[in-house]
Amino acid sequence: MNTIGNVTGIIANLVIVETEGTAGQNEICFIKHGDTRLMAEVIKVVGNKAYLQVFESTRGLKVGTEVEFMGHMLEVTLGPGILSKNFDGLQNDLNKMDGIFLKRGEYTDPLDFDSKFAFKPLAKKGDKVTAGSWLGEVKENWIAHKIMVPFKFNGEFTVKSLKEDGEYKLNDAIAVLTDKDGKDHEVTMVQKWPVKVPIKAYKNKPRPFKILETGIRVMDTLNPMAEGGTGFIPGPFGSGKTVLQHSLSKNANADLVVVAACGERANEVVEIFTEFPELEDPRTGRKLMERTTIIANTSNMPVAAREASVYTAMTIAEYYRAMGLKVLLLADSTSRWAQALREMSNRMEELPGPDGFPMDLSAIIANFYARAGFVYLPNGETGSITFIGTVSPAGGNLKEPVTESTKKVARCFYALSQQRADSKRYPAIDSIDSYSKYLEYPEIEEYLNSTISENWTDNVHEAKDILLRGKETYEQINILGDDGVPIEYHIRYWKSELIDFVILQQDGFDAIDASSSLERQDYMLQKTLGVTRMEYDFESFEDVGPYFKRVINALKQMNYSEFDSDKFKKNEKELEKILKEQKQEEKEEAKA
Amino acid sequence: MEKETKAFQRVYTKLFQLTKATVSLRAQGVGNDELAIVDGRLAQVVKIIGDMVTLQIFGGTEGIATNAEVIFAGKSPTLKVGDDLAGRFFNAYGEPMEGGEIMGEELEIGGPSVNPVRRKQPSEFIPTGIAGIDLNNALVTGQKIPFFADPDQPYNQVMAMVALRAKADKIILAGMGLTNDDYLYFKNVFDNAGALDRIVGFINTTEDPPVERLLVPDMALSAAEYYATKKNEKVLVLLTDMTLYSDALSIVSNRMDQIPSKDSMPGSLYSDLARLYEKAVQFPDGGSITIIAVTTLSGGDITHAVPDNTGYITEGQLFLRKDSDVGKVIVDPFRSLSRLKQLVIGKKTREDHPQVMNAAVRLYADAANARTKQENGFDLTDYDERTLEFAKGYSRKLLAIDVNIEMEEMLETAYALFSEHFKPEEVGIREEFVKKYWHK
Numbered sequence A: 001m002n003t004i005g006n007v008t009g010i011i012a013n014l015v016i017v018e019t020e021g022t023a024g025q026n027e028i029c030f031i032k033h034g035d036t037r038l039m040a041e042v043i044k045v046v047g048n049k050a051y052l053q054v055f056e057s058t059r060g061l062k063v064g065t066e067v068e069f070m071g072h073m074l075e076v077t078l079g080p081g082i083l084s085k086n087f088d089g090l091q092n093d094l095n096k097m098d099g100i101f102l103k104r105g106e107y108t109d110p111l112d113f114d115s116k117f118a119f120k121p122l123a124k125k126g127d128k129v130t131a132g133s134w135l136g137e138v139k140e141n142w143i144a145h146k147i148m149v150p151f152k153f154n155g156e157f158t159v160k161s162l163k164e165d166g167e168y169k170l171n172d173a174i175a176v177l178t179d180k181d182g183k184d185h186e187v188t189m190v191q192k193w194p195v196k197v198p199i200k201a202y203k204n205k206p207r208p209f210k211i212l213e214t215g216i217r218v219m220d221t222l223n224p225m226a227e228g229g230t231g232f233i234p235g236p237f238g239s240g241k242t243v244l245q246h247s248l249s250k251n252a253n254a255d256l257v258v259v260a261a262c263g264e265r266a267n268e269v270v271e272i273f274t275e276f277p278e279l280e281d282p283r284t285g286r287k288l289m290e291r292t293t294i295i296a297n298t299s300n301m302p303v304a305a306r307e308a309s310v311y312t313a314m315t316i317a318e319y320y321r322a323m324g325l326k327v328l329l330l331a332d333s334t335s336r337w338a339q340a341l342r343e344m345s346n347r348m349e350e351l352p353g354p355d356g357f358p359m360d361l362s363a364i365i366a367n368f369y370a371r372a373g374f375v376y377l378p379n380g381e382t383g384s385i386t387f388i389g390t391v392s393p394a395g396g397n398l399k400e401p402v403t404e405s406t407k408k409v410a411r412c413f414y415a416l417s418q419q420r421a422d423s424k425r426y427p428a429i430d431s432i433d434s435y436s437k438y439l440e441y442p443e444i445e446e447y448l449n450s451t452i453s454e455n456w457t458d459n460v461h462e463a464k465d466i467l468l469r470g471k472e473t474y475e476q477i478n479i480l481g482d483d484g485v486p487i488e489y490h491i492r493y494w495k496s497e498l499i500d501f502v503i504l505q506q507d508g509f510d511a512i513d514a515s516s517s518l519e520r521q522d523y524m525l526q527k528t529l530g531v532t533r534m535e536y537d538f539e540s541f542e543d544v545g546p547y548f549k550r551v552i553n554a555l556k557q558m559n560y561s562e563f564d565s566d567k568f569k570k571n572e573k574e575l576e577k578i579l580k581e582q583k584q585e586e587k588e589e590a591k592a
Numbered sequence B: 001m002e003k004e005t006k007a008f009q010r011v012y013t014k015l016f017q018l019t020k021a022t023v024s025l026r027a028q029g030v031g032n033d034e035l036a037i038v039d040g041r042l043a044q045v046v047k048i049i050g051d052m053v054t055l056q057i058f059g060g061t062e063g064i065a066t067n068a069e070v071i072f073a074g075k076s077p078t079l080k081v082g083d084d085l086a087g088r089f090f091n092a093y094g095e096p097m098e099g100g101e102i103m104g105e106e107l108e109i110g111g112p113s114v115n116p117v118r119r120k121q122p123s124e125f126i127p128t129g130i131a132g133i134d135l136n137n138a139l140v141t142g143q144k145i146p147f148f149a150d151p152d153q154p155y156n157q158v159m160a161m162v163a164l165r166a167k168a169d170k171i172i173l174a175g176m177g178l179t180n181d182d183y184l185y186f187k188n189v190f191d192n193a194g195a196l197d198r199i200v201g202f203i204n205t206t207e208d209p210p211v212e213r214l215l216v217p218d219m220a221l222s223a224a225e226y227y228a229t230k231k232n233e234k235v236l237v238l239l240t241d242m243t244l245y246s247d248a249l250s251i252v253s254n255r256m257d258q259i260p261s262k263d264s265m266p267g268s269l270y271s272d273l274a275r276l277y278e279k280a281v282q283f284p285d286g287g288s289i290t291i292i293a294v295t296t297l298s299g300g301d302i303t304h305a306v307p308d309n310t311g312y313i314t315e316g317q318l319f320l321r322k323d324s325d326v327g328k329v330i331v332d333p334f335r336s337l338s339r340l341k342q343l344v345i346g347k348k349t350r351e352d353h354p355q356v357m358n359a360a361v362r363l364y365a366d367a368a369n370a371r372t373k374q375e376n377g378f379d380l381t382d383y384d385e386r387t388l389e390f391a392k393g394y395s396r397k398l399l400a401i402d403v404n405i406e407m408e409e410m411l412e413t414a415y416a417l418f419s420e421h422f423k424p425e426e427v428g429i430r431e432e433f434v435k436k437y438w439h440k
């Protein structure tokens, strides 16, 4: 029998319920408002009072209304067919909803229970299995979707029987497992899991030691993201967080991408809905939508469901990681999730922490980021979740609780700069303030130098050094005036501009420049450093800019051409010509 | 507001708490968000704890006594919608200002959101004739964009102009804390343009109680949804001024002892504003809601909570600035941004539009650098001099808000300015377009 209670208080979407029965933290409840059932989650219990955050509008709700406690936490349904779906924050399939407007209390099946999937067994009778073991697989788009022993199963089981190759529905039993006490358990192709509990069906979680190629130069070359790593992108409004995340979702070398649109604009999600079914995955040639799952809880959708949406997305990512896949999880924006927490905490009149956020905000953020990672599965395979969230700091000021809490846990920091965005230097990542802690890991350094090229990390540090020195020099030129500094200063400044224009800046909307392979990044970095390593002897500071502008133009044209194509080589020749002419001129001047 | 007491309504007469914006009493069977009349003033339930009910009084609580009569209406705020909304002006409660009744369906305001998978991607260009907008910051149906303006800038004038030229089927004006003069200005302009039959106004002026404003945007957007979904019309909603709306939010939340967030705004400001702005939408059947808003700034500070949260919600922003070189108000090409322009420029407009736009803004930026150089007493090069001349023409003939020309003419004007001051290679427009469009 489920616990029943009655509403005794309503403050916006916070509802207080009195009950004689048991109530658990994070337990799901339904409020019976007329003909509709409003879903809610217990967020605090004091005596016989449970405090619920309602995932819907509470308009018209009255004191005395009956509430049913469901005996479980907020769960997602995991099984074949998740991929390519558009869910809301509670995993309702948005495409299954009727009408143009969302209806309060309408909940739809996340999966297609009537469809049949072609199942192929992987385990065999007599196998010893535990939670997460692969029993079989079905084809889901192009992924071999593993049917696993449910994560809720404790201990070791023996496979008693397993279905043969064939077409089955999600709820058909595909295996019978026997537990230690000889009791049989049926397993279907779906299982449920509470979103706020990490799925731990893996053997161990080593430190990330590989790079997740994103195709974005300023990330891969200067501050690489590790496969299974964590990072965040803070930036004021309009600085390019969403465009950058969209580029990541299009170009990153992941098996699949889970996008949590958390409290941001609906039109941005519509852009994904519209474009991804058309765009091709550059690696597989398949449509991008085939590897993408969207959790859309836009800013006008209920605030409490916004909080749930990031957990829903993370749990789906963990499910696919347990299949041995490389998952990229993106959340835009984690600040909206934190704000949802703040709104509830304010309504419950909790003692506020800095800026009114809950006291435990740091811990909540840390626990969430800790769910990402590279793992070894019990069968020796590997899987990973790389997580990158955006942060929208109030007033663009990074000294605020969400940015500071995130900075403590995320290993990569991609700071978007207003100034760079204003001068249209996209992506506006400030390469000097930003960092990747992974670049300091010896195992990553080793990986980079052995897979990209021998001197890769040395080159990267050289480029970073030029950028830093360029910035310092620029400040001095500004103070002392163009002719108040030695020509050498101008050269130093323009060398950093060269790296800025050729390596850092990248046209996310250009078909070719949008994504750059590591091989190509290596080639371009060496080319560019080839220019910066040259010794120059200019007559006047006025000659420095024009020369570098020509070099930049030639290198940029290379960026815009297909790698190694005729056009690419033609532009490369053009570059060589400019360099040669410069040497020639210097020689002649030296003679004269 | 006068309301008659009907037999079935529940009436109470014992208040136990009064603040500037709220009253509390003991009552039963009350629904959340329900409307009530307190001493003849409209009020709405904002909190229920047991039998303790707190109401927010839109007209303020001045003069209300603990024995005031409270009548619950049994419903949340509604608006009557029908064909005869058009051409009329309403108060914050959705009542016609000139009196009379509206025949039609009663809609709950502040209704549900559009399912994101049922939206269409905005793709229809809205020409306004103002090149500072059309050329550099093209607007698109279904977009939401505010003017970030100092209180002394002519934003209401520009907005009225944009509205009239936008070829919208309906223009819905939501005035919040509008001065009476500005209200009459809007009325006059629309009347003179013979456009009154396309206008619906919901008006709260500075003479009305500030908390009443809280109803205005929801009223306007419900009317917009009616026209956009029931009639498949293209609706343009003008929200002026959202900073004054936010001030009203903070009055209520502070009265309810909520912990204020930055700049004494409620912690829910982002969600509160997003709920409104996200009503902007392109429906699949052709109807659309486009929102042009005003967020007034204090001392140009865009890090204040209201513009800051707004910037995080809207699809770009427009800045007005006085250009003292040409003595005109211009749309600032540097700080203004329409984030949806990519969806239409060069696609719905001429192919070279993006290139012309970028080139002109780049040259204007070069001019700004030249001016800094000049001010710091450095010598100007010939190129610097030419960019300064270009900037004057660009400001006067394109950026100024009094410009009213077609897209094609904007592009031609830009080429005329380019060829007057520069060689093609200095402008950096793609070869093929130079061949096709450059003025010889």
Ligand SMILES: Nc1ncnc2c1ncn2[C@@H]1O[C@H](COP(=O)(O)OP(=O)(O)OP(=O)(O)O)[C@@H](O)[C@H]1O
Binding pocket: A235, A236, A237, A238, A239, A240, A241, A242, A243, A244, A264, A392, A426, A427, A428, A506, A507, A508, A509, B311, B312, B313, B338, B339, B340
């Ligand atoms: N890489 C890019 N290339 C070209 N334009 C860009 C790029 N990044 C951003 N922009 C421009 O900046 C605008 C804003 O970018 P974006 O929407 O990503 O900002 P944001 O940081 O997500 O802002 P918000 O916090 O308000 O959501 C885009 O609409 C686009 O015009």
Ligand SMILES: [Mg+2]
Binding pocket: A241, A242, A243, A264, A332
């Ligand atoms: Mg964004």
